[in-house]
Amino acid sequence: MTAQRIVSLGPINTENVYLLNAHDRLIANTIYCVNPPEAKKKDKIGTLLQANIEKIISLKPDLVLATSLTRPRQVAKLKRLGINVVQFTQPASFDEICGQFIELGQLIGREKRARRIVHEARRAIETIRQKTAGRSKKKVFLQVGTRPLFSSVEDSFTNEFITLGGGKNIAKGSLQGVYSREKVIAQNPDLIIIAIMGTEGIAGEKEQQKWMRYPSISAVKNNNIHIVDPNLVCSPTPLTFVEALRKITSIIHPEVVLDE
Amino acid sequence: MSKALLEIKRLSCGYGDKTILRDISLAVDTEEIVTIIGPNGSGKTTLLRAVSRILAPREGKVLLSGVDINKMTPEKLARQIAVVGQFREPVAMTVKEYVLLGRIPFYTRFQFIETDRDRALADRYIRLTGIAECENKRLNELSGGQMQLAAIARALAQEPKLLLLDEPTAHLDITHQTRILDLIRRLNRELSITVLMVLHDLNLASEYSHRLMLLKEGQQVACGKPGQVLTYKAVEEVYDTTVLVDKNPLSGRPHVFLVTEEQQRVSDILGVGRQASGVRPNTQPKA
Amino acid sequence: MSRTNLRSGSRLPVFLVLLIVLSGTGVLALCTGATFIPIREIISILTSGKESPDYTILMHIRMPRIILGFAVGGSLSLAGALLQGMFRNPLVEPYTLGISGGASLGVALNILFKWYAVIGTIAYPVSGFIGALMVMFFVYGLSVRQQRLGLRDILLIGVMVSFIASSVVMLLMAISKSEDLHGIIFWIMGSLDEPNLTLIYIAVGVSLGGLLISHLFCLPLNALSLGEEGARHLGIQVESTRRWLFFLASLLTGLSVSVAGIIGFVGLVVPHFMRMVVGPDHRFLLSGSFLAGAAFLILCDTLARTIISPLELPVGVVTGIIGGIVFVYALTRKQVVL
Numbered sequence: 001m002t003a004q005r006i007v008s009l010g011p012i013n014t015e016n017v018y019l020l021n022a023h024d025r026l027i028a029n030t031i032y033c034v035n036p037p038e039a040k041k042k043d044k045i046g047t048l049l050q051a052n053i054e055k056i057i058s059l060k061p062d063l064v065l066a067t068s069l070t071r072p073r074q075v076a077k078l079k080r081l082g083i084n085v086v087q088f089t090q091p092a093s094f095d096e097i098c099g100q101f102i103e104l105g106q107l108i109g110r111e112k113r114a115r116r117i118v119h120e121a122r123r124a125i126e127t128i129r130q131k132t133a134g135r136s137k138k139k140v141f142l143q144v145g146t147r148p149l150f151s152s153v154e155d156s157f158t159n160e161f162i163t164l165g166g167g168k169n170i171a172k173g174s175l176q177g178v179y180s181r182e183k184v185i186a187q188n189p190d191l192i193i194i195a196i197m198g199t200e201g202i203a204g205e206k207e208q209q210k211w212m213r214y215p216s217i218s219a220v221k222n223n224n225i226h227i228v229d230p231n232l233v234c235s236p237t238p239l240t241f242v243e244a245l246r247k248i249t250s251i252i253h254p255e256v257v258l259d260e
Numbered sequence: 261m262s263k264a265l266l267e268i269k270r271l272s273c274g275y276g277d278k279t280i281l282r283d284i285s286l287a288v289d290t291e292e293i294v295t296i297i298g299p300n301g302s303g304k305t306t307l308l309r310a311v312s313r314i315l316a317p318r319e320g321k322v323l324l325s326g327v328d329i330n331k332m333t334p335e336k337l338a339r340q341i342a343v344v345g346q347f348r349e350p351v352a353m354t355v356k357e358y359v360l361l362g363r364i365p366f367y368t369r370f371q372f373i374e375t376d377r378d379r380a381l382a383d384r385y386i387r388l389t390g391i392a393e394c395e396n397k398r399l400n401e402l403s404g405g406q407m408q409l410a411a412i413a414r415a416l417a418q419e420p421k422l423l424l425l426d427e428p429t430a431h432l433d434i435t436h437q438t439r440i441l442d443l444i445r446r447l448n449r450e451l452s453i454t455v456l457m458v459l460h461d462l463n464l465a466s467e468y469s470h471r472l473m474l475l476k477e478g479q480q481v482a483c484g485k486p487g488q489v490l491t492y493k494a495v496e497e498v499y500d501t502t503v504l505v506d507k508n509p510l511s512g513r514p515h516v517f518l519v520t521e522e523q524q525r526v527s528d529i530l531g532v533g534r535q536a537s538g539v540r541p542n543t544q545p546k547a
Numbered sequence: 548m549s550r551t552n553l554r555s556g557s558r559l560p561v562f563l564v565l566l567i568v569l570s571g572t573g574v575l576a577l578c579t580g581a582t583f584i585p586i587r588e589i590i591s592i593l594t595s596g597k598e599s600p601d602y603t604i605l606m607h608i609r610m611p612r613i614i615l616g617f618a619v620g621g622s623l624s625l626a627g628a629l630l631q632g633m634f635r636n637p638l639v640e641p642y643t644l645g646i647s648g649g650a651s652l653g654v655a656l657n658i659l660f661k662w663y664a665v666i667g668t669i670a671y672p673v674s675g676f677i678g679a680l681m682v683m684f685f686v687y688g689l690s691v692r693q694q695r696l697g698l699r700d701i702l703l704i705g706v707m708v709s710f711i712a713s714s715v716v717m718l719l720m721a722i723s724k725s726e727d728l729h730g731i732i733f734w735i736m737g738s739l740d741e742p743n744l745t746l747i748y749i750a751v752g753v754s755l756g757g758l759l760i761s762h763l764f765c766l767p768l769n770a771l772s773l774g775e776e777g778a779r780h781l782g783i784q785v786e787s788t789r790r791w792l793f794f795l796a797s798l799l800t801g802l803s804v805s806v807a808g809i810i811g812f813v814g815l816v817v818p819h820f821m822r823m824v825v826g827p828d829h830r831f832l833l834s835g836s837f838l839a840g841a842a843f844l845i846l847c848d849t850l851a852r853t854i855i856s857p858l859e860l861p862v863g864v865v866t867g868i869i870g871g872i873v874f875v876y877a878l879t880r881k882q883v884v885l
Contacts, residue, residue, distance in 0.1 A: 031858075044857055049729055052857040053740065054581040054608050057600050068726050071733055076668045077742035081607055090726065148721070176724055314776055338782030345780070349635070351772045352827050361773065364766050365782040372765070372830065418781075 002109030003063035003084075007056055010048055010067035012235035013088065014039050016101060017065075019117065019237050020110040027059055035231070053077055063107060092155045094125065094164075094241055101238050121238035125164060128249055131256050132166030138252050140167035141189040141219070144177070144233065146196050146207055151179040157241065158195075158233060165249035166256075167191070185214050191252060192219040193226050195233040226251045263289045265454045266311065266422055271320035273310050279318065280306045281478045288422075293448050293455040295465040298475035299499055304458040305346075307475070308424050311456065312343045324422070338365035342415035344425045348407060350400035355410050358399055359386055362417030378417075385416040389443060405436035412443065416451075423447070425457035429464060437461075441468045466490055466513045474498060490514040558831050561824060565838040569617075572842045576613045576849045577605060581856055611747055612739045616845040618750040619739065619807045620817075622799040624840025625758055627814030628821070628833055632768040633792045634698050640815035641800035644705035644793075645682045647811075648712025650804040651735055653678020655719045658730045671734065672746055675805030682708055683797040687790075698775075736861035737808035739848050750806050757799045758837050764792060768829040810863045812870035813840055820877060843870075 007028045008014040014033040017026050028043035030051075043059065046052045048069050056064065056078065066075055066087040078085045086107060091097045098118045105114025140162045142152035151171035152158035162169040170187040171179055184192075194207045204227035211217070211225050219225055228251070232244040246258050264287040274280040281303045288294050296304045309315040311322055313329050322329045329337055342362070351358070362385075363378040374382075386392050389409040394402060402410065408428060415423055425444070429437040445468055447453050459465040465472055466486040474482040474489050476498045482489045492505040495516055502524050504517040519527070578584050584592070584601065592601045626641040641647070657663060657674035666673075686708060690701045716735075720728050741747060767788040770778040775785050803810070817840040818832065825831040847865040854860060 046857050046859070049733060050859055052581055052859060054604050054852075055857050057604050057608065058581060060600055069729055071730070072663060072668050072671075073738075073740055073742055077608075077740060080742050081603055145725075176722065178722060312780060314779055333782075334779065334784060335782035338780065341780075343776075343780040345774075345776060347774050347776065349772065349774055349777075352822070353772070357826075357828060361770060361781065364770055367766060372762070 003107055005059065005061045005063070006108065007045060007059060007061040007064045008033060009045070009051055009065060009070050010088075010235070011035060012067060012237070013065035013104075015235065015237050015240070016104055017108070019239065020105055020108065020113055022108045022110055025108065027061065028056070050074075056083075057081065065104070091157050093157050094160050094238075097157055097236060097241055098122070098238055118238055121242050124242045125245065128245055128258065129164050131258070132164070132249060132253055135166050135253055135256075137166060137168045138191055139170050139187065139189040140165075140191045140193060140252060141170050141184055141187075142193045142195065142248075143207065144195055144197075144230075146203065149179045149181055149184075150177045153177045157236065161233070161245055161248045162252070164245055165252045167252045181214075185217055188217055189219050190222070191224045191226070192217070193228060193248060193251060195228045195230045197230045197234065265290045265292075265325060266456065267321075267323040267326075268307075268311065269321045269323065271307075271310060271317050271322060273306065273315050273317045273319075275315075279478070281310070283320070284475075284480055285320075286473055286480075286483060288454060288456055290421075290454055291448060291452050292470045293445070293457070293468060294471045294473060295469040296456070296458045296473050296475060297460070297462055297465050298481075301477075302475040302498075303478040304475060305426055306478075308343070308426050308456070308458060312341055312424055313337055335365050338418060340420055341422045341424060342418040342420035344408075344411045344415045344423070344428055346426045346430065348411075352398050352400060354396050354398055355386065355391060355402070355413075356382065356395050358410055359414045359417050362414040365418060381419070382413075382417050385413040388416065388447075389413040390439075405432050405439070408432065408436070408440055409443070412440070412447075416447070416453075420453065422454045422456065425455065427458055427460060429459065429461065437464065444468065462490065462495070462516045463508075466515065467508070467511060486513050490516060492516075558825055561831075562835070562838070565835060565842070569838050569842040569845075572845045572849070573613050573617075576616070576845050577609055579849050579853055580604065580609055611741070611744065612848060613845055615739045615741055615747050615750060615807065616848050617841040618747070618754040619803045619810065620813055620841040620844025621837040622750070622754040622757060622803045622840075623810065623814040624817035624821075624836040624843075625754070625761060625833060626796040626799040626803075627840075628818035628829070628836040629761060629764075629768070629792050629796045630814075631818050632771060632829055632832075633789060633796075634702060635772065635774075636698075636702065637819065638815075639702065640811075641796060641803075642709065642809070642811060642814070643702060644686055644797065644800075645708030645712060646679045646705075646797055646800045647804050647809050648709040648716075649678040649680075649682030650675040650801060651678070651716045651731075651809065652712045653681075653805075654734050655716045655731045658727050658734070659719055659723055669743065669746075672741075672743075672805040676801050678712075679797070679801030679804055682712065683794075683801065687793060687797075733861075734808050737810040737863035738859075738861055739807055739844075741806050746806055750802055753802050754799065754837075757795055758834065761795055761833050762830075764788060764795075765829040765833060768792075769827075772827060808861075808863070810844070810866055812863075812866045812874075813844055816870040816874045817843055819874065823877065 014029045028045045033039045045055045064085045068089040102114045105111040266288040268286040271284045359382045472489045502519040508515045630639045653674040663670035767783045770781045770783045818836045821835045851860040851862045851865045
């Protein structure tokens, strides 16, 4: 019995549903679900962090897609009321992204389409990986947060942007991501990529200026501090992952030609 | 067979490392009014605390009707001793409710509301202390004198055998001072209540007490009738100030007069004695 | 300046009014939500069957919140009344003894170490309660060890413990992942949407049980208003009374915090307000505070759910703002005396 009335509790789930072409069965999402733009028009059931249970119940959904930020209490409550809740946790790798995508496909009867998309994505990834394989690995620092300074960590898919893109994540050993600027200076990365959530542009530029104060870093010396759209890096579908990887690879190895 | 209601036997007590009272002994007979006098810090309040069981004795005993008070339950003691302390908290309860608090030691185990008898007794003592017109006022709306009377009414509601009062006349004008002490004397006579109180005013103590106990630095200096205790030598030694003692013309009790520096020099020059012996001191200069 | 003077005989109407107000807020809460359901419809929904989503909304979403609001609002106000009577200090409320700090710490540790993955979401209230208990034992143990500790010292220790616990919680938040961080923050902000019905029943049981037992201390509490010495002179066992009151207040608070997070102001404002209405006699103040606190929290929760619907405010925010405003208003109009 495939789901006919779907409620999404997070932008990543909304995007995935649209990608699987099942958005006609999506009856509500959060106010933060703005990708793609049509998603804004759906009924709203709250924010990423706080959902309105009553509203959800009154919509009579048969599938609720939760995220790792959804409050456990609310997940428990919905389950107690007999609603099918599937919680997708933050993926730690591209493989997990694909696995979750296929799982979602199975839930909403779009398994074939899901597998097809995943297959294409994997092919694209493989192409990129081959192109960067032989090249020297540049030292990369991928900053995903500020105050405190947050780096991409090994058990997150953001790490794969670097490794698949032909680079070395200098924050590889870090456990949760809080990083010290001193350490970055000591490790002297060749590239600094800034992808911070929040006011796009201004926050990124501010961070860039902060880094410019340390000319000893080779990334600074060679003017290799780049700002990327944080949305690309944050809640990826298999396809946006590929897009982000392309973007980052072209930053790490601009000499590589990536077509299509 | 002793008539003593309260017996303090060789009591020593204090706080922490300090011993405030040393070797105090006193027997208070039923229907007696005994007043403790002495300078600040001599241990008067500490003595009352020991008798009301706030402070445990380090040495010695306190007996009430022959029973060691430290072996009694607090409720049992509260039914026999009532204390009018110095501490006044501006609570928002009415006088009636406040006086009824005095009946708490008599509540049975699960009793929740006051009985009719409790209410009748509270009424009686409110009227007796003369504060019936402020019955429904709140405590923080009363004057100092009225508050003191209310406190006495509350203590009376406990129907105690022994009433302890710590400076009942402090901060009051002379009208209220006499009114309260007259009331205490009346209670002593009409209700047969034994009274042990602390007063700082030596003359009031002299007028209203059967016996006095004079303390200095935690030790008893004298104990007996006012005429025996209030000699100018004793007062001068304990209070370290020059005084003149004479008889109150109305009551015959000793009255202590303060002597100013100037008067002291005059009397020294004139060689005049400062103890009255029923005769006015000779103020005429020797020829 | 005269005040509403309620004497013992005329206090009964006040309780009647309280019960009516409580029922009123309950009914209002039942009707209000994402969609307003008028009373007539409620009756027909209740009788027509358990399958409709409206029935689910009424009985499985709104009703549990109302019941929990009753238990927690009542418990916190009762704890506040007990503590204010014991410490004779108008600034004391259930959280001043550090209990909420301990509970927050327990929950933060639970979230960080993912104990809920091991024993389920019950880990939240359990860890909160254990945290609260530990602070309680610590503060109590300290006060027993040092016999000379007066009430003011106990209060200060509680405040310090509260600060220490909050600081540690902030430390944990600083080093946690963003998901965990959000979890901790949301828990701390307080809400009545506990899904576990058993916990809700326990909360009700403990709150009503606490109310009953606390009445054994009405007279000692009244006597305590004369000061500790004054109470002793009336034959009250002050040490044992203190112990019991402390234990009761901590239990009520610990349970409330572990089940509903930190909801401030209820325990501070409601007893004060009730003191102005029924006077300082604890025989009326305790149950009056309980009922008023229950009504207040239910009302605040209703507001929290509807003001920015479909978004929901944390109920602690509403109690703080409304409670604070009402309190300041009452303070400037009348004299608040303990």
